[in-house]
Amino acid sequence: MFGLHYKLERNTIGFALAVIVVAGIGGFVEIAPLFTVDETVEEAPNMRVYTPLELAGRNIYIREGCYACHSQMIRTLRDEVERYGPYSLAVESKYDHPMLWGSKRTGPDIARLGGKYSDQWHVAHLNNPRDVVPESIMPSYAYLGRAELKANDLGLHLKAMRAVGVPYTDEMIANATSDTYGQAMPDSTFSSGLSKRYGDKTTVRDFDGVAGQVTEMDALVAYLQILGKLTDAAYSPVAKAED
Numbered sequence: 001m002f003g004l005h006y007k008l009e010r011n012t013i014g015f016a017l018a019v020i021v022v023a024g025i026g027g028f029v030e031i032a033p034l035f036t037v038d039e040t041v042e043e044a045p046n047m048r049v050y051t052p053l054e055l056a057g058r059n060i061y062i063r064e065g066c067y068a069c070h071s072q073m074i075r076t077l078r079d080e081v082e083r084y085g086p087y088s089l090a091v092e093s094k095y096d097h098p099m100l101w102g103s104k105r106t107g108p109d110i111a112r113l114g115g116k117y118s119d120q121w122h123v124a125h126l127n128n129p130r131d132v133v134p135e136s137i138m139p140s141y142a143y144l145g146r147a148e149l150k151a152n153d154l155g156l157h158l159k160a161m162r163a164v165g166v167p168y169t170d171e172m173i174a175n176a177t178s179d180t181y182g183q184a185m186p187d188s189t190f191s192s193g194l195s196k197r198y199g200d201k202t203t204v205r206d207f208d209g210v211a212g213q214v215t216e217m218d219a220l221v222a223y224l225q226i227l228g229k230l231t232d233a234a235y236s237p238v239a240k241a242e243d
C-alpha cells in the first residue's frame with residue numbers, strides 16, 4: 001500500500017490522474033442524492049405562497065439575524081417531534097429563498113410556530129421578552145413597532161421571487177403594495193382582493209394592535225404566525241404513517 005503510494009508520488013501524470021479519480025468519487029457522493037430528488041421531495045399541491053406582508057416580515061427576520069438563534073427545521077428525532085410537532089418536510093421550504101433552516105438553537109425551533117401564541121403575545125414578547133418569559137435572554141426588538149413598513153418596492157421583490165421559481169402571478173405582483181396594507185388593516189378598502197389571490201385562510205388582522213399604520217412589527221408577526229402553515233403536508237396520512 002505505502003509502496004504503491006511512494007511510486008505514484010514520483011509519477012506526476014499518474015498521481016494527477018489518481019487525484020482526479022479520488023476527488024471524482026467524493027464529487028459523485030455529493031451529487032448522487034440529487035438523482036432521487038423527485039422521489040424525496042413530497043408533493044404539496046395546495047401550498048400557498050407568502051403574501052407580500054409575510055415576505056416583508058421574513059426580510060425583517062433575516063435583517064435582524066433571528067436565524068442566528070432560531071432554527072426552522074424539526075429533525076426526525078423523537079424528542080424533537082414530541083416537543084415541536086411533525087418533522088419538517090423538504091416541500092415546506094419550497095418557497096424559502098434563502099432557506100432559514102439555521103444551524104444553532106439558542107432559542108427554540110420555530111418551524112411550527114404559527115398559531116401557537118396570539119398576536120398580542122408576540123408583540124409583548126418582541127417588545128421585551130422578559131415581560132412574558134422572565135428568564136429569557138432574547139434581545140428586545142421594540143423599535144420594530146415604531147418603524148413604518150416600507151412597502152412600495154414589494155412588487156419587485158415578488159418579481160425576484162418569481163425569477164427563482166415561486167409562482168407569483170402578474171396580479172399578485174401588481175397588487176403587492178396594496179395587499180400589504182390590506183392584510184394589516186382589516187377595515188381598509190385595500191383588503192378586498194387579498195383572499196382571492198392568496199386563499200381564504202389568509203389572515204387579515206391588525207397584527208401589532210395599533211390601528212392606522214403598518215409597521216415592521218405587523219410584518220414580522222404576520223410572518224411568525226404563518227410559520228408551518230403554508231401547507232398541511234406534514235400532517236397528511238402519508239407523512240403520519242412514516243412517523
Ligand code: HEC
Pocket residue numbers: 061064065066067068069070106107108109110113116129133135136137138139141220224
Ligand atoms: C440571542 C439569541 C436570540 C435572538 C437573536 C432571537 N431570539 Fe427569539 N428566543 C431566544 C430564546 C433564548 C428564546 C426562549 C425564551 C423566550 O421565549 O423568550 C426565544 C424565544 C422566541 C420565541 C418563542 C418561541 C416559542 O415557541 O416559545 C419567538 C417567537 C422568538 N424567539 C422570535 C424571535 C424573533 C422574531 C427574533 C428576531 C427578531 C428572535 N427571536 C431573535 C433567543 C433569541
